[in-house]
Amino acid sequence: MAVILGPNRYGKAEIRLVRVARDAGVHHIKDVNVGSALSGDMDDVHLSGDNSAVLPTDTQKNTTYVFARKYGVDQIEDFALLLARHYVDSQPAVHHARVEIEEYFWDRVPLPGPRAERHSFVRSGREVRTCVVHHDRDGTTTVVSGLKDLVVLNSTGSEFSGFAVDEYTTLQPTTDRVLATEVSARWRHASGASPADGSHGFGESYSEVRRCLLEAFAGTHSLSLQQTLYAMGRRVLETRDEICEVRLAMPNKHHFPVDLTPFGLDNPGEVFYAADRPYGLIEGAVLDDDAPAAHSAWE
Known part of the structure; x- marks a missing residue:
């Protein structure tokens, strides 16, 4: 019987990220859960333990936070595209990147006075917005x-x-x-x-x-x-x-x-x-x- 390695991928799951945009004292909240998964020329890590092609999952977590600071988080699809393209473009061994994001909604708490609706929020219901982005090396x-x-x-x-x-x-x-x-x-x-x-x-x-x-x-x-x-x-x-x-x-x-x-x-x-x-x-x-x-x- 021949034993071979089948399809595989790895990544960081459930990266919890809250981004507060401070717009002249009026705050805007983005509350998301990010997951990334990479695949490509990575057989050796499974077959021989050679980690040279592996971008650590901790690095993927850090990349998510750095990109949130540098680029902000507006539409979750756009943020997922930024991450997916980065992984494929920056890592020769990565041929395919998958980024999944869930977004949780918050509503402003209305308050009387000049500071009304500036920085207080209440979680909005149960509904969750989602996206999955796939990006290949061929574009x-x-x-x-x-x-x-x-x-x-x-x-x-x-x-x-x-x-x-x-x-x-x-x-x-x-x-x-x-x-x-x-x-x-x-x-x-x-x-x-x-x-x-x-x-x-x-x-x-x-x-x-x-x-x-x-x-x-x-x-x-x-x-x-x-x-x-x-x-x-x-x-x-x-x-x-x-x-x-x-x-x-x-x-x-x-x-x-x-x-x-x-x-x-x-x-x-x-x-x-x-x-x-x-x-x-x-x-x-x-x-x-x-x-x-x-x-x-x-x-």
């Missing part, structure tokens, strides 16, 4: 933006009936149910963008894609969560030319009507038990049929 760059933990609910306008039935089926069809989910969405940009290319507008793109997802969720009379998923992805592709593929994972956060008849009460769709598990998990991709495949970009 190929892929940017996947996204969000996760976006919890949404329709209190009506959702049905589920006409499904397959076998001897183990107990679920009853319904023409009116609560539809709730926790959206994880990722979308691939049709082409990479330079950090200096202000026309690309990752911030505007994120806001508009998020708006499309929410509007499609709210505006679709749902016959299934699968139908809603497709409507959300389709709305993004039909609205935003810079996006060529959307991938969604949406757990069905079940809300079951509580039987109140033992207490002499009816329940006309007002009282529900919110079950956290088990849950249905609906996943799918919606893509522009003309877009080039980029399967590795999602890894």
Whole structure:
């Protein structure tokens, strides 16, 4: 039997970074979690322990902090591109860099008086903005933006009936149910963008894609969560030319009507038990049929 080394990469995970921009006494917060992973001509470190091609993961951590100080942190995609290109351009053994960033949102605390909304913040909900950037030595760059933990609910306008039935089926069809989910969405940009290319507008793109997802969720009379998923992805592709593929994972956060008849009460769709598990998990991709495949970009 022949034993060989397969695909491999290494890097620094979960580099916690908070960048405070002090603008004439008014502060702006960027709270991010950065991960970097490098691959390339590095077989010897695995096969013989030769570390000469290895840029230490501690150096990757330091690079993240230095770049935050030198260049600031505006759109997370732009910051990820800066890091990924740096690793490939500066290290001959690195042929591919992957940088992943999560961003956590903060809102200003409004206060009376002249110092209102200057330097006090409160964490904004659960929603997390995400991105993954891949950059190769041949210049190929892929940017996947996204969000996760976006919890949404329709209190009506959702049905589920006409499904397959076998001897183990107990679920009853319904023409009116609560539809709730926790959206994880990722979308691939049709082409990479330079950090200096202000026309690309990752911030505007994120806001508009998020708006499309929410509007499609709210505006679709749902016959299934699968139908809603497709409507959300389709709305993004039909609205935003810079996006060529959307991938969604949406757990069905079940809300079951509580039987109140033992207490002499009816329940006309007002009282529900919110079950956290088990849950249905609906996943799918919606893509522009003309877009080039980029399967590795999602890894």
